[in-house]
Amino acid sequence: MNAKPIQVTSPLLPPLEEFVPYLERIWESRILTNGGSMHQALEKALCAYLGVEHIALFANGTLALVTALQALRITGEVITTPYSFVATAHSLLWNGIKPVFVDVDPVTYNLDPAKVEAAITPQTTAILPVHCYGTPCDVDGIDRIAENYNLKVIYDAAHAFGVRDGRGSVLRHGDLSVLSFHATKVFNTFEGGAIICPDARTKQRIDHLKNFGFVNETTVVAPGINGKMNEVCAAFGLLQLKHIDHALARRAQIDGLYRRLLTGVPGLRSLRPPAGVTGNHAYFPLMVGEEYALQRDQLYQLLRDQKVLVRRYFYPLISEFPMYRGLPSAAAGNLPVASTAARQVLCLPIHPELADEDVMRICDLVTAPARVRAA
Ligand SMILES: *Cc1c(COP(=O)(O)O)cnc(C)c1O
Numbered sequence: 001m002n003a004k005p006i007q008v009t010s011p012l013l014p015p016l017e018e019f020v021p022y023l024e025r026i027w028e029s030r031i032l033t034n035g036g037s038m039h040q041a042l043e044k045a046l047c048a049y050l051g052v053e054h055i056a057l058f059a060n061g062t063l064a065l066v067t068a069l070q071a072l073r074i075t076g077e078v079i080t081t082p083y084s085f086v087a088t089a090h091s092l093l094w095n096g097i098k099p100v101f102v103d104v105d106p107v108t109y110n111l112d113p114a115k116v117e118a119a120i121t122p123q124t125t126a127i128l129p130v131h132c133y134g135t136p137c138d139v140d141g142i143d144r145i146a147e148n149y150n151l152k153v154i155y156d157a158a159h160a161f162g163v164r165d166g167r168g169s170v171l172r173h174g175d176l177s178v179l180s181f182h183a184t185k186v187f188n189t190f191e192g193g194a195i196i197c198p199d200a201r202t203k204q205r206i207d208h209l210k211n212f213g214f215v216n217e218t219t220v221v222a223p224g225i226n227g228k229m230n231e232v233c234a235a236f237g238l239l240q241l242k243h244i245d246h247a248l249a250r251r252a253q254i255d256g257l258y259r260r261l262l263t264g265v266p267g268l269r270s271l272r273p274p275a276g277v278t279g280n281h282a283y284f285p286l287m288v289g290e291e292y293a294l295q296r297d298q299l300y301q302l303l304r305d306q307k308v309l310v311r312r313y314f315y316p317l318i319s320e321f322p323m324y325r326g327l328p329s330a331a332a333g334n335l336p337v338a339s340t341a342a343r344q345v346l347c348l349p350i351h352p353e354l355a356d357e358d359v360m361r362i363c364d365l366v367t368a369p370a371r372v373r374a375a
Contacts, residue, residue, distance in 0.1 A: 006349050006354070033229075034211070034228065035228070036231045038235040042237045045241055052172060054199065054202070054203040055196055057194050059227050060191045061193030062087045064227065065154075067206060069091060070095060072176065075097060076123035077124045078099060080102070081104055081132070082319035085314065088128065099318075099327065100327075102119045104335075108135045109132050109337075109341055111130070113138050124149070127151055129155055130159070134160045154178065155177040159282050211227075212225070252281050254359055255279075257356060261363035262366065267288065267289040268287070270284070288345075296312075296346055303365055308365060310346050314341075
């Protein structure tokens with residue numbers, strides 16, 4: 001069999017001819033960036049789609065994270081998760097803030113509020129949790145601690161586009177939530193990101209910070225960065241929004257097919273969003289336990305040899321990278337659940353273009369070693 005490689009993800013790319021009229025409008029306007037009409041229209045459309053009041057668009061999610069921390073004047077120590085993409089903690093280092101890693105919950109793989117409290121010191125100013133794989137954090141638990149200790153909460157919601165809990169968008173929680181619209185995410189603008197803001201004043205401050213700190217032609221109020229989303233990316237976001245519901249529905253189908261085909265395989269476990277949550281099926285993480293016929297890395301290699309390009313998100317843990325591993329909180333003994341997750345996880349391909357036959361072939365490959373062992 002000489003199948004073509006199956007990527008773990010593939011960008012949602014609407015037909016090119018649908019994008020051309022947007023480009024024509026940009027060419028006519030001769031406005032390429034700095035909050036042009038596409039940028040304004042996308043902010044409005046995203047607020048409506050996501051069910052939030054205020055949003056500030058960014059050139060990427062990392063600049064949005066860095067700016068969110070600055071907007072709230074976060075300093076000192078911030079409690080965060082080691083089980084995430086490295087940009088989560090990097091955004092702290094870019095602000096001269098010390099990350100304090102706290103272990104995750106074994107069901108959601110999100111920051112465990114029960115363990116947060118013990119990590120708070122007089123220097124702690126905020127919590128930076130991640131809705132990992134789009135699974136909502138224990139927002140009530142985190143809120144309670146933040147209130148008790150007077151801490152800010154910034155959610156890294158890079159995985160959580162469109163995720164809703166029983167009461168609405170998961171993005172409404174905390175002081176700020178940060179999205180990524182990178183090409184690999186559920187909703188993309190090639191590169192892009194955003195901050196969900198609670199009020200117009202906060203959005204205005206963030207809009208200044210993402211434009212060098214300018215408030216008008218001659219006044220600069222902060223050492224801001226250039227974090228603005230350009231008009232082409234914003235236009236692509238507007239087009240993407242027209243296709244997003246269809247893409248999310250297809251992701252849900254693939255997720256369902258995986259679950260159906262992989263149930264009952266000894267040693268394999270998939271994550272399930274908590275009751276009442278509408279997920280976005282951004283990822284399909286599979287936990288490869290000890291009862292499975294192969295070790296996780298053997299299954300990883302077997303699938304890659306068959307051109308199924310699975311990924312180990314999130315291995316290694318952020319706390320294992322050289323710029324973090326010297327921190328006391330980075331010790332593996334402090335992070336047993338995250339350490340186990342990093343050893344077990346394998347993210348299977350999931351994206352709207354993936355065919356049922358691909359999913360079936362992947363599941364065949366995953367279940368075959370278990371069948372051999374059982375025989
Ligand atoms: C993708 C991602 C980011 C960074 O977003 P970019 O848009 O790539 O800068 C941050 N945090 C998490 C959890 C991510 O997955």
